[in-house]
């Protein structure tokens with residue numbers, strides 16, 4: 423599943439290759455890819471055709487392109503295996519091509535390719551007066567730590583006010599978005615915090631350190647993924663190894679902690695896994 427830095431790579435690619443272009447034709451090759459469009463593929467195509475795409479935006483793992491004056495947007499979610507490709511029209515169709523946008527300039531097409539089709543596209547109303555034309559369905563999703571408008575001070579206050587545990591809070595999209603399971607484990611390892619630490623027990627400096635570490639981990643992954651910025655092939659897939667390198671905790675069960683050499687442990691956690699160092703990240707004492 424793509425994590426935020428990979429989605430940001432796609433956003434930058436879209437900003438570079440499709441912003442400012444006008445849609446000439448929309449082809450929906452599989453209805454499941456536009457299932458979030460209430461009235462179906464016909465409505466999706468009708469709402470998109472003739473519009474000019476604005477500057478690509480992202481919130482967490484959601485991407486969107488404002489249409490025309492920003493009263494609506496084309497929202498995209500990559501799901502598990504979705505890709506947005508900018509392709510020469512002469513390039514043969516991909517096996518799992520689901521949606522194609524042709525442009526009035528006759529140049530490269532935008533293709534949505536998705537093998538498992540958990541992702542999808544939809545045209546949605548944007549929040550009124552919002553310069554970023556945020557789709558209404560994303561209004562409840564918090565900004566992510568790579569967003570220039572993310573409010574650090576408000577986040578640390580809100581985090582400490584929650585009656586929950588720290589990893590749950592990091593994965594709560596209404597508090598902070600874009601921190602998936604991998605980055606949560608990495609940020610907690612760097613901060614020497616156990617995943618079940620109650621948020622109310624975090625001091626303000628500790629909360630600030632945790633945020634800084636989450637941001638650092640994500641920026642590091644972004645820097646590695648950034649090599650594809652200049653590529654014509656705007657691409658994301660769950661197989662890519664952008665962050666398989668240089669992980670300190672995630673996926674390292676039984677391997678020595680880079681700080682203290684204690685073997686990293688894996689624990690079952692909310693239908694997922696949590697990787698942590700049992701020495702650096704002590705289990706919190708019961709309240």
Ligand SMILES: [Zn+2]
Pocket residue numbers: 679680681682683684699700701702703
């Ligand atoms: Zn350790």
